[in-house]
Amino acid sequence: MxxxxxxxxxxxxxxxxxxxxxxxxxxxxxxxxxxxxxxxxxxxxxxxxxxxxxxxxxxxxxxxxxxxxxxxxxxxxxxxxxxxxxxxxxxxxxxxxxxxxxxxxxxxxxxxxxxxxxxxxxxxxxxxxxxxxxxxxxxxxxxxxxxxxxxxxxxxxxxxxxxxxxxxxxxxxxxxxxxxxxxxxxxxxxxxxxxxxxxxxxxxxxxxxxxxxxxxxxxxxxxxxxxxxxxxxxxDPLEMAKKLGQGIEDFAAIARASGAAPGPQRIAEIRANLNAWMMQGLEAHGCRLSAETIDALMAMDLTLDAQGLDAWLTRMEQA
The missing domain is CATH 3.60.15.10 (Ribonuclease Z/Hydroxyacylglutathione hydrolase-like)
Incomplete structure (x- = not known):
């Protein structure tokens, strides 16, 4: 309904x-x-x-x-x-x-x-x-x-x-x-x-x-x-734009730092590092949610983000 x-x-x-x-x-x-x-x-x-x-x-x-x-x-x-x-x-x-x-x-x-x-x-x-x-x-x-x-x-x-x-x-x-x-x-x-x-x-x-x-x-x-x-x-769009821009740069750096081969192994490595970035950021933000709650909220997003970064790296490698 x-x-x-x-x-x-x-x-x-x-x-x-x-x-x-x-x-x-x-x-x-x-x-x-x-x-x-x-x-x-x-x-x-x-x-x-x-x-x-x-x-x-x-x-x-x-x-x-x-x-x-x-x-x-x-x-x-x-x-x-x-x-x-x-x-x-x-x-x-x-x-x-x-x-x-x-x-x-x-x-x-x-x-x-x-x-x-x-x-x-x-x-x-x-x-x-x-x-x-x-x-x-x-x-x-x-x-x-x-x-x-x-x-x-x-x-x-x-x-x-x-x-x-x-x-x-x-x-x-x-x-x-x-x-x-x-x-x-x-x-x-x-x-x-x-x-x-x-x-x-x-x-x-x-x-x-x-x-x-x-x-x-x-x-x-x-x-x-x-x-x-x-x-x-x-x-607060102007302040949030600064934080988002930093996040874009950080995500790209996390992807570039991966030493794994393209595909599942690299996706898993990137995802783990994205999760660490997010948890560190949420701690600095003063988030009081448990790790389990955060994982339930963000699991799908982190997986998609890692897949997208792997695809971006592959594109650059083939250019």
């Missing part, structure tokens, strides 16, 4: 838990303005009933949603796009030019994810990936401006985590909706010392130098807030 796990922020911004893996891991956002609305990111197809339940609760008709805007095509962000578009008859899908073909024909996304998960686990975690009609897709290169209900959004090309990634700047709230570009920061780690942040280096397009340049591009706007998929509101 759909639930309404959400956080209401200022400026008619709603954070919706997409019910991916565990509560508080992944979110998408609903923005409202003068009778129109947009979704930024979608979660998986399993998330869509929760998004539709939120519209019903708020009294927003499906026909009032003007845009669906996945920040990039990783499936925890865009996997529900086809199913959501099927239920929103007047919406257009706004997507990075490098990601558009995968929304129109998700066959390669399906094949890649099925190879990783197997068919049964793919269905359990991600559900169905439905294509989006090409006539309803808007490719949004850098500096694209769109508006809904008199509210303007600016699309910025933001590679580093992935080449098919953009961020969305909302002038009304002076905030970015950043997908994975502004890191991950789980609310379980919040304390009197603020928020803890680290980079998601998910396979396969991690590029540290490009990512650091992207952070400079975002901080040039002096945003008041950043809304991330993993998870919620970043309240």
């Amino acid at each position: 759909p639930t309404l796990d959400r956080i209401e922020y200022a400026n008619r911004i709603t954070c919706i838990d997409t019910h991916y893996q565990r509560p508080g891991l992944a979110a998408c956002y609903l923005l409202e303005s003068e009778g129109e609305a947009v979704f930024i990111d979608t979660g998986t197809s399993h998330s869509v009933p929760h998004l539709m339940a939120l519209l019903e609760r708020k009294g927003i008709a499906a026909s009032q949603v003007k845009y669906v805007i996945p920040t990039h095509v990783h499936l925890d962000h865009a996997g529900g796009s086809g199913e959501l578009m099927r239920r929103l008859p007047r919406a257009s899908l706004v997507i990075h030019p490098y990601g558009a073909k995968h929304m129109i024909d998700p066959a390669k996304l399906i094949a890649g994810a099925t190879a990783v998960y197997g068919e049964a686990e793919f269905e359990r975690q991600l559900g169905r990936l439905l294509p989006v009609d090409e006539t309803r897709v808007i490719e949004a290169p850098d500096q694209t401006r769109i508006s809904f209900g008199g509210r303007e959004l600016l699309i910025l090309d933001t590679p580093g985590h992935a080449r098919h990634h953009f961020c969305v700047y909302d002038a009304e709230s002076q905030a970015f909706f950043s997908g994975d570009t502004f890191g991950l920061s789980y609310r379980e780690f919040d304390n009197e010392n603020g928020q803890f942040i680290m980079p998601p280096t998910t396979p396969t397009q991690f590029d540290p130098e490009t990512w650091l340049a992207t952070l400079q591009k975002l901080t040039a706007f002096s945003p008041q807030r950043v809304y991330i998929t993993h998870y919620g509101e970043i309240s």
Whole structure:
């Protein structure tokens, strides 16, 4: 049954838990303005009933949603796009030019994810990936401006985590909706010392130098807030950008220091060193959670990060 796990922020911004893996891991956002609305990111197809339940609760008709805007095509962000578009008859899908073909024909996304998960686990975690009609897709290169209900959004090309990634700047709230570009920061780690942040280096397009340049591009706007998929509101963006940038540099250094051969052995070595980095950082942050609790929260992220760093090293070695 759909639930309404959400956080209401200022400026008619709603954070919706997409019910991916565990509560508080992944979110998408609903923005409202003068009778129109947009979704930024979608979660998986399993998330869509929760998004539709939120519209019903708020009294927003499906026909009032003007845009669906996945920040990039990783499936925890865009996997529900086809199913959501099927239920929103007047919406257009706004997507990075490098990601558009995968929304129109998700066959390669399906094949890649099925190879990783197997068919049964793919269905359990991600559900169905439905294509989006090409006539309803808007490719949004850098500096694209769109508006809904008199509210303007600016699309910025933001590679580093992935080449098919953009961020969305909302002038009304002076905030970015950043997908994975502004890191991950789980609310379980919040304390009197603020928020803890680290980079998601998910396979396969991690590029540290490009990512650091992207952070400079975002901080040039002096945003008041950043809304991330993993998870919620970043309240001190300029300070957190410094910490995230250091994390990107540290992750790259950890990867470069590995002496193992590419593949499982190197991934295991990198993962162990990422875990040590994280635990040291959380201790310095004043985190009081047990090691077991932290491991339960972060096990999947650390594995994906190590796999992404191994893929990056392999790419450099083959260049």
